[in-house]
Amino acid sequence: MSLKIYNTMSGKKERFEPLQPNSVTMYVCGPTVYNLAHIGNARPVVVFDTLYRLLQCHYDEVTYARNITDVDDKIIAAAREGSRSIESVTEEFTQKYREDMAQLNALPPTIEPHATHNIAPMIALTEKLLAKGHAYVSEGHVLFAVESMPDYGKLSGRSLDDMLAGARVEVADYKRHPGDFVLWKPAADEDPGWDSPWGRGRPGWHLECSAMIREHLGETIDIHGGGRDLIFPHHENEVAQSRCAHGGDYVRYWMHNAYLDIDGEKMSKSLGNFRTVRELLQSYRGEVLRFALLSAHYRSPLNFSAELLEQAEATLGSLYSTLRQVEDIPLDMEVQLAGEPFYEALNDDLNTPLAIAEIHALAKQLHKAPEDEKPALKGRILAAGNLLGILEQHPQDWLQGDLDSSDITAEEIEQAIADRQAAKAAKDYAKADEIRQDLLARGIVLEDSREGTKWKRA
Ligand SMILES: [Zn+2]
Incomplete structure (x- = not known):
């Protein structure tokens, strides 16, 4: 079964074929480590993690690189504001980023190149562009000359005139053309900087990704991903440089994922609707956030709201309940992915909402299936969950959650269930019902089945 992906460059869904027959290279632009990741930053991480999992089903070797931008004006500003060293800022937020993404069940990338560890390749790339007449030195800056590239603007579908009208380019006297962008810029004495043929300075942001890709993955890679907002100017400029x-x-x-809105509005610091992953993790488990992020197709805008999260939590709860009912039956993990509807859905440009619908269909089948068909169905649900990075916890743990924050212990709940059982045996149904209601009021739901009574957190 072949994988099809929508290529922003051609504007079409294409059959995916890697350059090397059995190995794939993928690069996704990572964080600038000066603050906590917000939920918009998490969308590409979860989307491309799902693609990473899918690619591993197809190919023996998948190299996934996600960079860390650890030199940038915003980092310098954050360090100054907090009277801290640059390193302490970048180390803290690199670590927190890794922790937050792990909470979303995102696998660590194969490699995580840091910009500051790759300065030499950045200088080499700048020298090459100068030698080939695509760049020039002006007032201590090295700039890329956009007019030297006839098809500059192809990725974003913009002409040079459109770009100027869009006014997202910084006009400066040292530029020959307003669309020219910085490859290397001078560093103030107190700022981080590296010696270069053009004096002490530091790289421009676009240069970092081009140089690290060449250094770690090669001159041509298979997949480059990120959010739509990176198409112009960041990715356009990467294409130009490389x-x-x-x-x-x-x-x-x-590949580019669409925007994420918060409660129907564009997320912005000024609107005060900036939600960090860390903040959301205080109210929701990481798997709930992940499920919510995958509930829309990655190329569709996603409206992130409390309702979406409540719905994601309820859906996961019902799938885990289904899995708990078949907890004791053996697991058949000999799943043939070829022909599996959830696998077909993911292979069609990562159609995660359809894949989730297929999991529901399997869960429905499982409820009605004769005993001998249950192991295979359970295996198929878990295989689908594995590809999406969900349903990987023990159902009991998921459903009973963490009781630390609750005023009731697992022993008390078990005791109440035993008391209710005794009341039922004594035909005191009023008392049995009272116990059930009492637990419900404390956030505990009972589920009766032939195997006895199990509980979960509401
Ligand atoms: Zn990048």
Whole structure:
């Protein structure tokens, strides 16, 4: 079964074929580590983690790189504001980013190149662009000359005139053309900087990704991903740098996820609706956030709201309840992915909402299935969950959650269930019902079945 992905460069869904027959290279732009990741930053992480899992079903070797931008104006500003060293800021937020993404069940990338560990390749790339006449030095800056590349703007579908009208380019006297962008800029004495042929300075942001891709993955990679907001200027400028320096393709498939809104509004600091992952994790488990992020197709906008999260929590709860009912039956993990509807859905440009619908269909089948068919159905649900990075916990743990914050202990609940059983045996149904209601009021739901009574947190 082949994988199809929508390529931003061609504007079409294409059959995916890696450059090397059995190995894939993928790069996703990572965080600038000066603050906590917000939920919008988490969307590409979860989307491309799901793609990473899917690619591993197809290919023996998948190299997934996600960079850490650890030199940037915002980092310098954050360090100054907090009277701290640059390193203490970048170390703290790199660590917190890794922790938060792990909470979302995102696997660690194969490699995590840091910008500050790759300065030499950045200088080399800048020199190459200068030598080939695509860059020039002006007032201590090295700039890329956009007019030197005839098809500059191809990825975002913008002409140079559109870009100027869009006014997202910074006009400065040292530029020959307003669309020219910085490859290398001078560093103030108190700021981080590295010696270069153009004096002490530091790299421009776009340069970092092009240089790290060449250094760690090669001149042409298979997949480059990120949020839509990165198409212009960041990815456009990466294409310009890498193609003008090395020739060839740079990236075979460009993938971009759509925006995430909060309660129907664009997330912004000024609106005060900036939700960090860490803040959301205080109210919701990481798997709930992940499920919510995967509930829309990655190329569709996603409205992130409390209702969406409540719904995600309830859906996961019902799937875990289904799995708990078949907890004692053996697991058949010999799942043939080819022909599986959830696998087909994911292979069609990562259609996660359809894959989730297929899991529901399997759960429904499982409820009605004769005993001998249950192990296979359970295996198929878990295989689908594994690809989506969900349903990997023990159902009992998920449903009973963490009682630390609750005023009732597991022993008290078990005792209440035993008391209710005794009341029922004595035909005191009023008392049995009272115990059930009492537990419900304390956030505990009872589920009766032939195997006895089990409980979960509401
Ligand atoms: Zn990048």
